[in-house]
Amino acid sequence: MPNSETLNASVDLYRQILEDFIPFHQILGLKLVDVKPNLVIVTIPFKPELIGDPIKRAIHGGVLASVMDAAGGAAGLTTMKSFNDKLSTIDLRIDFLQPGKGEDIICEASIVRSGSRVIFTRMICYNVSKPTEIIAEGRGVYSVRRHSAV
Amino acid sequence: MPNSETLNASVDLYRQILEDFIPFHQILGLKLVDVKPNLVIVTIPFKPELIGDPIKRAIHGGVLASVMDAAGGAAGLTTMKSFNDKLSTIDLRIDFLQPGKGEDIICEASIVRSGSRVIFTRMICYNVSKPTEIIAEGRGVYSVRRHSAV
Amino acid sequence: MPNSETLNASVDLYRQILEDFIPFHQILGLKLVDVKPNLVIVTIPFKPELIGDPIKRAIHGGVLASVMDAAGGAAGLTTMKSFNDKLSTIDLRIDFLQPGKGEDIICEASIVRSGSRVIFTRMICYNVSKPTEIIAEGRGVYSVRRHSAV
Amino acid sequence: MPNSETLNASVDLYRQILEDFIPFHQILGLKLVDVKPNLVIVTIPFKPELIGDPIKRAIHGGVLASVMDAAGGAAGLTTMKSFNDKLSTIDLRIDFLQPGKGEDIICEASIVRSGSRVIFTRMICYNVSKPTEIIAEGRGVYSVRRHSAV
Numbered sequence: 001m002p003n004s005e006t007l008n009a010s011v012d013l014y015r016q017i018l019e020d021f022i023p024f025h026q027i028l029g030l031k032l033v034d035v036k037p038n039l040v041i042v043t044i045p046f047k048p049e050l051i052g053d054p055i056k057r058a059i060h061g062g063v064l065a066s067v068m069d070a071a072g073g074a075a076g077l078t079t080m081k082s083f084n085d086k087l088s089t090i091d092l093r094i095d096f097l098q099p100g101k102g103e104d105i106i107c108e109a110s111i112v113r114s115g116s117r118v119i120f121t122r123m124i125c126y127n128v129s130k131p132t133e134i135i136a137e138g139r140g141v142y143s144v145r146r147h148s149a150v
Numbered sequence: 151m152p153n154s155e156t157l158n159a160s161v162d163l164y165r166q167i168l169e170d171f172i173p174f175h176q177i178l179g180l181k182l183v184d185v186k187p188n189l190v191i192v193t194i195p196f197k198p199e200l201i202g203d204p205i206k207r208a209i210h211g212g213v214l215a216s217v218m219d220a221a222g223g224a225a226g227l228t229t230m231k232s233f234n235d236k237l238s239t240i241d242l243r244i245d246f247l248q249p250g251k252g253e254d255i256i257c258e259a260s261i262v263r264s265g266s267r268v269i270f271t272r273m274i275c276y277n278v279s280k281p282t283e284i285i286a287e288g289r290g291v292y293s294v295r296r297h298s299a300v
Numbered sequence: 301m302p303n304s305e306t307l308n309a310s311v312d313l314y315r316q317i318l319e320d321f322i323p324f325h326q327i328l329g330l331k332l333v334d335v336k337p338n339l340v341i342v343t344i345p346f347k348p349e350l351i352g353d354p355i356k357r358a359i360h361g362g363v364l365a366s367v368m369d370a371a372g373g374a375a376g377l378t379t380m381k382s383f384n385d386k387l388s389t390i391d392l393r394i395d396f397l398q399p400g401k402g403e404d405i406i407c408e409a410s411i412v413r414s415g416s417r418v419i420f421t422r423m424i425c426y427n428v429s430k431p432t433e434i435i436a437e438g439r440g441v442y443s444v445r446r447h448s449a450v
Numbered sequence: 451m452p453n454s455e456t457l458n459a460s461v462d463l464y465r466q467i468l469e470d471f472i473p474f475h476q477i478l479g480l481k482l483v484d485v486k487p488n489l490v491i492v493t494i495p496f497k498p499e500l501i502g503d504p505i506k507r508a509i510h511g512g513v514l515a516s517v518m519d520a521a522g523g524a525a526g527l528t529t530m531k532s533f534n535d536k537l538s539t540i541d542l543r544i545d546f547l548q549p550g551k552g553e554d555i556i557c558e559a560s561i562v563r564s565g566s567r568v569i570f571t572r573m574i575c576y577n578v579s580k581p582t583e584i585i586a587e588g589r590g591v592y593s594v595r596r597h598s599a600v
Contacts, residue, residue: 399538
């Protein structure tokens with residue numbers, strides 16, 4: 001059974017949660033790339049069903065919002081000490097800096113501040129072929145109920 | 151061929167754009183409910199693949215963000231006079247007020263302010279069985295390039 | 301000494317808090333107009349020192365942000381049952397819909413959702429001579445630590 | 451008369467605009483620290499009138515919002531080529547990460563993306579004695595009307 005250290009770091013555990021446990025992530029095809037304390041990287045491989053603008057072949061803004069919420073929440077999870085802790089999204093904000101091409105998306109989520117009750121995260125999305133060109137940036141704020149670790 | 155009046159109001163045209171033209175909306179199962187000048191109402195019928203929290207059976211936050219971006223953009227479209235006008239999302243913000251149940255979602259998007267270059271929209275989501283209990287509220291800001299109608 | 305009912309409604313108490321207790325409100329000249337459960341209305345009478353754009357004689361965006369944070373926090377206060385409850389701003393978002401004229405500003409803040417740990421508020425600002433023309437809209441999210449009322 | 455290069459960089463010009471030209475900045479006591487292309491740093495020296503929470507002696511959230519709007523707008527100005535270009539704030543969002551102490555505030559604003567019509571900026575605020583402890587982060591989105599430089 002996973003303990004608080006695996007909660008803080010285990011790639012396998014996060015893969016299971018993100019890829020298998022959450023139905024909507026399967027529709028998106030979301031895959032975990034890496035997880036470390038305070039950092040989660042995921043990818044959504046391109047498929048035509050994710051397109052929001054068929055003329056530009058750009059990924060739907062809602063796909064970017066979805067992957068940001070997923071990665072931000074998982075980053076929040078890495079700050080937790082117990083499986084009894086609860087996390088829920090308070091709000092999510094996305095700036096669409098430029099259209100995403102029809103290509104795999106990478107999303108990196110990191111912790112900006114992890115408090116006793118509120119976690120602030122920052123997310124960036126970019127196309128896999130151009131890691132320096134951010135296509136969207138996001139902010140997620142999460143409510144956390146922390147319990148003393150046993 | 152649609153003219154500026156159909157652009158402003160036609161249910162058939164908006165159905166075609168929202169339901170058939172945009173691939174990601176088909177994955178979501180998004181359906182148009184109604185369209186009027188400055189107002190668009192859409193629904194996402196419940197299906198298990200949209201779940202984000204299997205324990206609470208709550209809809210994924212990314213689904214709510216997606217339907218808000220879709221409805222907000224379509225509301226913006228109703229302010230346009232020409233098919234040459236271009237609309238793109240600048241930013242999107244979602245407040246998650248309470249978990250959405252495993253049930254059809256309705257999203258209403260309306261225009262807060264439609265300027266010559268920027269459109270502000272407001273979106274609310276609720277479960278079809280409880281229209282007075284808002285589960286999420288959003289704001290979308292869109293950049294618009296308006297051309298003189300011919 | 302004020303009890304939980306005055307905390308919920310007393311105009312005098314809120315006037316004291318908003319107008320006398322908070323130094324920055326005195327610089328702004330902020331005045332309470334009305335307070336009811338879940339609703340606070342304040343005003344900032346125009347003075348030239350509040351101008352942010354001398355050419356348009358428009359109020360500074362920071363003045364609008366300040367009055368929104370003040371009114372939103374006070375609206376949050378009306379949901380509290382005890383003076384031991386603590387409120388702090390998590391985040392604040394302002395949409396600037398149109399420039400405010402050189403004129404008194406009214407700001408109305410209302411509760412969107414008041415949960416056990418998080419309060420969502422909505423704020424609107426308008427010039428006193430044109431109540432139907434919103435110049436800025438805002439959202440404030442507040443963290444609240446509620447204690448059992450004695 | 452200033453040309454497009456001074457618009458892009460001159461400390462004196464930005465000092466004049468930020469410190470002398472905008473009345474509300476004089477109330478705040480806002481001072482320019484540095485300006486470079488895509489980056490503006492300003493400070494607000496502490497004074498008791500800026501306090502928002504007399505018990506914690508914390509700076510008012512509206513002061514932080516004001517300095518962010520000021521610095522973000524000035525950063526946007528550094529992307530302009532002509533004094534005929536116009537800049538206006540579309541929206542502003544602030545995350546309050548921790549209370550600011552009763553101490554001078556530094557605000558750094560940088561350009562996230564500068565497009566032909568929309569500029570995205572990022573702002574951070576910290577107390578002068580602890581530059582690594584961000585007390586608030588912000589996002590400003592600005593509408594810009596660019597003219598060809600003569």
